[in-house]
Amino acid sequence: MVETTEVKAFGNEAADAQLEQLNIKRRKTTPHDVEIDILFCGVCHSDLHTARSEWGPTMYPCVPGHEIVGKVKSVGGHVSKFKVGDMVGVGCIVDSCRECEYCKDDLEQYCEPGMTGTYNAPDTHLKDSPTFGGYSESIVVDENYVLRIPENLDLAAAAPLLCAGITTYSPLHHWQVGPGKKVGVVGIGGLGHMAIKIAKAMGAHVVAFTTSESKFAEAKRLGADEVVLSKDAEQMAAFKGKLHFMLDAVSAEHDVNAYLRLLRVDGSLALVGAPEHPLPVSAFSLIVGRKSFAGSAIGGIKETQEMLDFCGKHNIVADIEMIDMQNINEAYERLLKGDVKYRFVIDMASLKGQN
Known part of the structure; x- marks a missing residue:
């Protein structure tokens, strides 16, 4: 007992x-x-x-x-x-x-x-x-x-x-984000703000996507190199086929195909947000460019300790x-x-x- x-x-x-x-x-x-x-x-x-x-x-x-x-x-x-x-x-x-x-x-x-x-x-x-x-x-x-x-x-x-730290670190680490990689972060909230900080510390060129122009300055402060208003078709089109990896931290319903179009050949988009309803994905969003749509859940104990040590080294907190x-x-x-x-x-x- x-x-x-x-x-x-x-x-x-x-x-x-x-x-x-x-x-x-x-x-x-x-x-x-x-x-x-x-x-x-x-x-x-x-x-x-x-x-x-x-x-x-x-x-x-x-x-x-x-x-x-x-x-x-x-x-x-x-x-x-x-x-x-x-x-x-x-x-x-x-x-x-x-x-x-x-x-x-x-x-x-x-x-x-x-x-x-x-x-x-x-x-x-x-x-x-x-x-x-x-x-x-x-x-x-x-x-x-x-x-x-x-x-x-x-x-x-x-x-x-x-x-929030390990949920974003794990996919960034798994998909080998680092110098020479252009990485998109969709959504600047509890998860997204950590993703921007961690991806930047890993050495990536970070592009933040937001539906609100009021978050541009915030995204830059957090470490984003560029910020895109996702509601602006012209701004989105400028990044078509340009990104190696995208981390989608949005939990509301949204058009994931709009972001899959921004990936390079062999690029991957990993979902860490948890929308209540399924997200429709067009076959051609994946077939054209051999792209991957994936998901990721937190991390194991060893990787979580690695994340904490990484954040300690780079002085990253929420x-x-x-x-x-x-x-x-x-x-x-x-x-x-x-x-x-x-x-x-x-x-x-x-x-x-x-x-």
């Missing part, structure tokens, strides 16, 4: 219920566990979708949060990678089967039986309970799924790297707005309107100060 302890958290009990303070059970550290005192937690669009049961049935109570940064509070007797006081992170994965070909290739995000998500997944330790995420005082995670945060990074602004835990419902409403530049991060001291 696994011993448990109660901690404060913020979550909801039903899809139409607001998030509120509640108590949840965390396991006490087992031999390979790291107990983390959570300092900051980023707010991802996935949190909102899951809390509202918009991505399939959610297990309630639901405590979201998978962009977690904190300090190691205690470690199990067999832990060798971390010690008390270390600054660490937890992303979207807290366990996987460890035995399938993908886990063995450090691709735990594609684990065949299915990875264990940081929240809303069956807890492999506490039976009949879902995993609970980072909107809480603390979390206990196997050391193999804990990440080290570079010392030079601002801890709050580093939190979104655990999802642009954030700090909020108190008690303002999460208002933040969700603003998130739906795109009213944040570019990621909310919760200061968990606000939860810990609550009775």
